[in-house]
Amino acid sequence: MNPNFPPTPGADWYPDPRDPTLLRYWDGRQWTSHTAPRPAGWSRGSQQWSSYRQPANGIVVERRPTKTRFPAWAIITLVATVIVMFGGVVALGVVAGGTSTQEAKRSTGRDVNMTASEPTTSEPAEAVGTTSAPPTETVESSPTETEPPRSVVPRLKGLTRDEAEDALTDAGLVVSEISQVYSAEAPGTVLSQSMKVGRSVLEGSEVALVVAKAYPEVPGVVGRLKAAAVDRLQEAGFKVIVKMETRTSGKDGVVLRQTPGGDDRAEPGSTITIVVSSVVRTVVEPPSNCTPGYDPCLTPASDYDCAGGSGDGPKYTGFVHVTGSDPYDLDADGDGVACE
Numbered sequence: 001m002n003p004n005f006p007p008t009p010g011a012d013w014y015p016d017p018r019d020p021t022l023l024r025y026w027d028g029r030q031w032t033s034h035t036a037p038r039p040a041g042w043s044r045g046s047q048q049w050s051s052y053r054q055p056a057n058g059i060v061v062e063r064r065p066t067k068t069r070f071p072a073w074a075i076i077t078l079v080a081t082v083i084v085m086f087g088g089v090v091a092l093g094v095v096a097g098g099t100s101t102q103e104a105k106r107s108t109g110r111d112v113n114m115t116a117s118e119p120t121t122s123e124p125a126e127a128v129g130t131t132s133a134p135p136t137e138t139v140e141s142s143p144t145e146t147e148p149p150r151s152v153v154p155r156l157k158g159l160t161r162d163e164a165e166d167a168l169t170d171a172g173l174v175v176s177e178i179s180q181v182y183s184a185e186a187p188g189t190v191l192s193q194s195m196k197v198g199r200s201v202l203e204g205s206e207v208a209l210v211v212a213k214a215y216p217e218v219p220g221v222v223g224r225l226k227a228a229a230v231d232r233l234q235e236a237g238f239k240v241i242v243k244m245e246t247r248t249s250g251k252d253g254v255v256l257r258q259t260p261g262g263d264d265r266a267e268p269g270s271t272i273t274i275v276v277s278s279v280v281r282t283v284v285e286p287p288s289n290c291t292p293g294y295d296p297c298l299t300p301a302s303d304y305d306c307a308g309g310s311g312d313g314p315k316y317t318g319f320v321h322v323t324g325s326d327p328y329d330l331d332a333d334g335d336g337v338a339c340e
Contacts, residue, residue: 149203153195176206183212220262237268244278249322250334252279293324304328306339
């Protein structure tokens with residue numbers, strides 16, 4: 001055993017070597033992770049404590065120093081032995097040459113008249129190399145191991161993203177990640193959370209959120225030819241249903257309307273219905289002085305434009321129905337009514 005270090009204390013609760021406000025449990029070999037608040041007024045006796053460092057692992061252990069004294073029987077034996085030895089020295093001096101009492105006194109340093117009846121005191125010395133038991137004082141209150149702080153997971157569904165982050169911060173938790181999915185809910189609304197509401201977790205735990213993202217806008221395809229309209233809608237992630245509508249005038253194969261309408265929002269993968277024109281022209285024998293396909297009659301001319309428009313004529317007309325072909329291209333939107 002190294003004489004520079006005291007013996008290892010026994011298993012018990014001792015002041016924490018790193019935090020004087022705590023107690024820490026020493027298992028007889030090393031410090032454990034078990035700690036407890038140091039009770040008010042807690043002490044281990046009136047003697048001072050000293051800190052010793054164990055050579056094996058560098059752990060500081062606080063111990064109270066103890067003194068080892070000789071038992072009473074050892075003291076009595078020691079006194080008797082001194083008296084006998086003293087008497088022997090005096091007798092030896094007389095036999096050897098009649099040494100005077102004063103000489104014996106000078107040689108022994110004691111009075112020759114000293115008897116065993118005289119009180120003799122001897123302060124027992126410290127025993128060299130002795131070991132002392134570890135402190136065994138009792139802690140006033142039963143210490144308990146401290147628990148790390150915990151939090152309760154709040155309800156976040158239905159909150160906005162900012163509200164949910166504030167609620168987690170107030171609860172001592174943090175947002176780990178935020179995923180966005182298309183939803184009919186208002187954009188940014190929390191749809192779900194990774195931890196169950198009311199669950200007790202360690203403070204600082206991470207919670208993942210899923211929030212709503214607005215549906216994409218539906219491309220407007222009215223006025224486009226059927227093929228171009230279908231391609232545009234499919235590229236945007238929608239399915240397409242095409243319905244045909246028969247007309248007697250206008251352009252053939254043009255999208256007349258769509259549902260949902262352009263710029264409306266719809267769930268990706270949902271179906272968009274478009275109505276496409278199918279023009280069937282009826283041949284009507286016009287009066288000899290009328291251009292075929294218009295009602296009321298338009299007398300033949302090299303060209304007609306709508307009155308009040310930007311056309312250059314030479315003829316102009318107002319509101320007129322297109323009943324057949326439209327040689328003057330007056331029905332621009334193909335609904336059978338020109339110059340409306």
